[in-house]
Amino acid sequence: MNPEGRVxxxxxxxxxxxxxxxxxxxxxxxxxxxxxxxAQCRADALxxxxxxxxxLEQAAADLQRVIGDWR
Structure with missing residues (x-):
């Protein structure tokens, strides 16, 4: 895997x-x-x-408000 998470x-x-x-x-x-x-858990911990x-929850809510449903 590379640093961007690509296999x-x-x-x-x-x-x-x-x-x-x-x-x-x-x-x-x-x-x-x-x-x-x-990888997501490790990034969140960092x-x-x-x-x-x-x-994390507030950051995700803020991002969703800005760009819409990103999931």
């Missing part, structure tokens, strides 16, 4: 191909979801440490 490479052990393409795709998506959630009084 740069994916490789599979030949045994993974025995799962079937749909199951493998679901596993990859689940792993990417977990990685994204972990912001809380760097900015005393940082409120």
């Amino acid at each position: 740069l490479n994916v490789s599979f052990d030949p045994r993974a191909l025995r799962m079937g393409s749909q199951d493998l795709a679901e596993e990859v998506m689940a792993a990417l979801d977990l990685a994204g959630a972990d 912001l809380r440490d760097a900015l005393p009084g940082y409120d």
